[in-house]
Amino acid sequence: MDRIxxxxxxxxxxxxxxxxxxxxxxxxxxxxxxxxDQMEKFSNTSNCPSIDISPSNLEAGSTSCSFTVPxxxxxxxxxxxxxxxxxxxxxxxxxxxxxxxxxxxxAINTISQDLKASSSLIALTITVYMIVQGIxxxxxxxxxxxxxxxxxxxxxxxxxxxxxxxxxFTINMPMLLVLxxxxxxxxxxxxxxxxxxIADIAMPSERGGFIGxxxxxxxxxxxLGPVLGGILNSVWGFRSIFWLLFxxxxxxxxxxxxxLPETHRAIAGNGSVPLHGIHKPWIHFLTSPPNGxxxxxxxxxxKTPPLSFKKVLTPLTHxxxxxxxxxxxxxxxxxxxxxxxxxxxxxxLKAEFPSLTPLQLGLCFLPNGLGCVLGSILTxxxxxxxxxxxxxxxxxxxxxxxxxxxxxxxxxxxxxARLSPxxxxxxxxxxxxxxxxxxxxxxxxxxxxxxxxxxxxxQFFVAYTATAVFGxxxxxxxxxxxxxxxxxxxxxxxxxxxxxxxxVSVIQPMIDALxxxxxxxxxxxxxxxxxxxxxxEWWYGEGWRLEREDRKEKEAEERGLEEIxx
Numbered sequence: 126m127d128r129i130x131x132x133x134x135x136x137x138x139x140x141x142x143x144x145x146x147x148x149x150x151x152x153x154x155x156x157x158x159x160x161x162d163q164m165e166k167f168s169n170t171s172n173c174p175s176i177d178i179s180p181s182n183l184e185a186g187s188t189s190c191s192f193t194v195p196x197x198x199x200x201x202x203x204x205x206x207x208x209x210x211x212x213x214x215x216x217x218x219x220x221x222x223x224x225x226x227x228x229x230x231x232a233i234n235t236i237s238q239d240l241k242a243s244s245s246l247i248a249l250t251i252t253v254y255m256i257v258q259g260i261x262x263x264x265x266x267x268x269x270x271x272x273x274x275x276x277x278x279x280x281x282x283x284x285x286x287x288x289x290x291x292x293x294f295t296i297n298m299p300m301l302l303v304l305x306x307x308x309x310x311x312x313x314x315x316x317x318x319x320x321x322x323i324a325d326i327a328m329p330s331e332r333g334g335f336i337g338x339x340x341x342x343x344x345x346x347x348x349l350g351p352v353l354g355g356i357l358n359s360v361w362g363f364r365s366i367f368w369l370l371f372x373x374x375x376x377x378x379x380x381x382x383x384x385l386p387e388t389h390r391a392i393a394g395n396g397s398v399p400l401h402g403i404h405k406p407w408i409h410f411l412t413s414p415p416n417g418x419x420x421x422x423x424x425x426x427x428k429t430p431p432l433s434f435k436k437v438l439t440p441l442t443h444x445x446x447x448x449x450x451x452x453x454x455x456x457x458x459x460x461x462x463x464x465x466x467x468x469x470x471x472x473x474l475k476a477e478f479p480s481l482t483p484l485q486l487g488l489c490f491l492p493n494g495l496g497c498v499l500g501s502i503l504t505x506x507x508x509x510x511x512x513x514x515x516x517x518x519x520x521x522x523x524x525x526x527x528x529x530x531x532x533x534x535x536x537x538x539x540x541x542a543r544l545s546p547x548x549x550x551x552x553x554x555x556x557x558x559x560x561x562x563x564x565x566x567x568x569x570x571x572x573x574x575x576x577x578x579x580x581x582x583x584q585f586f587v588a589y590t591a592t593a594v595f596g597x598x599x600x601x602x603x604x605x606x607x608x609x610x611x612x613x614x615x616x617x618x619x620x621x622x623x624x625x626x627x628x629v630s631v632i633q634p635m636i637d638a639l640x641x642x643x644x645x646x647x648x649x650x651x652x653x654x655x656x657x658x659x660x661x662e663w664w665y666g667e668g669w670r671l672e673r674e675d676r677k678e679k680e681a682e683e684r685g686l687e688e689i690x691x
Contacts, residue, residue, distance in 0.1 A: 200530075201326045202396040208326050212335050214385055215319035216342035218278070218377050221285060221312040224346030225370060226254060227494075228354035230471050231487040232363040239363065242298045245633075250305045251468055252630045257309035259622025265314035266615030267440050269321055270608075273389045275381070276403050278318050282378045285311030289371035293364050313618065316343065320614035324603045325388035326396070329531070333512055333543075336600050337505010341498050344592060348494020355487020383407045390608070440612030444620070448662060448669035449605065453620040455658040456598040459551070460621040461628035462558055462648050463591035466584065467493060468629045473641055477565055478577055492581040496588030504593040507546060508600055515542035535674045539604040540666045543597050547659050550597075554590035555649050555656070557583050562645030595621075605670060 201208070229251070237247050269277040288308035295301050323335045357365040387393045387404035399414065400406075443449045467490075474481060474489055481489070515538055516531065531537055564579040598617060606613040635644045 216339045218315040219319045219343045220346040224350045227350035231355035232358040254309045255626035257306045258313040259619045261310040262317040262615035262618045266317035267612040269318045275387045281314040286374045289367045292367035317614035333508025334505045340501035344497035347497045351487040351490030355484040448666040451662045457620040457624040459594045461625045464625040465628045465632040492585040493588045496585040497592045500589035500592035504596045512542045550590045557586040559649035562642040565641045
């Protein structure tokens, strides 16, 4: 049920009334008799037709009351169809990050020969890509939470276009290393900004499906990248890979400029605020503006806040929150092991099955990519189902009627709604990882190309469960920080890619020292040893999250009192 402090609603204009959960704590300066007077005055106003004032709401230091406020505006004016169009568009742009990484793998040997570089140096380009992939969104995400999604989206895609064009003329290793880093800086940001767009337009009950689909479409690049890379490398050489990425990124930039409106709620509201300048998509210059704009009074152009380094650091403080640290640590570990399997696939398969051609090597990545796509999309639907089930239970437990919306209610058990599939997914991931290394023993005892299918099937299960965990983590981060979705996604990405870069850099020496079977059994054992993190988040995450929300509310009230005193 919606909870708003009586002072806040009594002083608010009628136009601001909406059905959204709020919980407010009264300043310690207000004594109980004053609070009762305030609530009695508020109960007689016409702005609150249904108010529940009970002894439980008159706790010491609390002036919160439960009531329903009529809502005249939806969470967002876009139809569900329009929301899906935007989800598909930002997902298409977000596909460049995994595509740029994986389209590169089948060409590793060719690049090594062409540029006269060792395999270790070529592997370094993968590590550099992952490091920048983790760091760059930490800048772009918070800035998009401040300046708007569309501006930063276009700017980062522009960087990506420049990097691909320059990579098409690569002539030596230093040039390749630097440009791969620039390429990662442009492509990786599209993931966090796309998550920010979803957070802007989607209610919590919709986020699971949207985030799952977003991740699933991005992972098509994971599936098709190696195949495309193998074909292009076989026919025209490795530089043709970057020409393809250049052409695709130019087309996506034109689509973003034409179709994607600014969605940041501080600039566009719920979609009803008229947009101007860079925030306005080109299509609205050629066609009539949306219907929602015609009912909105003329508003001045939104002022873009100045960029500051502090805005970059703010989301990084999420890592010091206990629930976020447990959540991201587990997700980062799963991502790292999956990345180690994926990045070593080319060298392991070439060693075990030397007759494979570059095109065949590219096709061997398909099970991994298919697992990523299905794991993302199906888990998104599963999250919507578990959310609805948790919502039904929450409403019954608190006697909340169906017509009351629960948008971003801090008391809602998001951990129960999102994390219920996590233990089962994690168990399958550990088993598949342990069996993956052992599966190559079949080929040692009886060499045959037929045994190639066993590790590839196991790669499917590793990829399916890993991306399912990524999707759940992403949804939880947006639930915890709904107004800073891009920054939250950037922190998630930073944690995963930083640890992933370390894993990718050590997997080949690890395989050389221990062998394929032992290396991945050890990794499965490490994951098993860290598995209590799942249960820590399940049992304690909600309490830690509520502590953080209460602390934020207290800080906001203290700042408000300071401003009043001034």
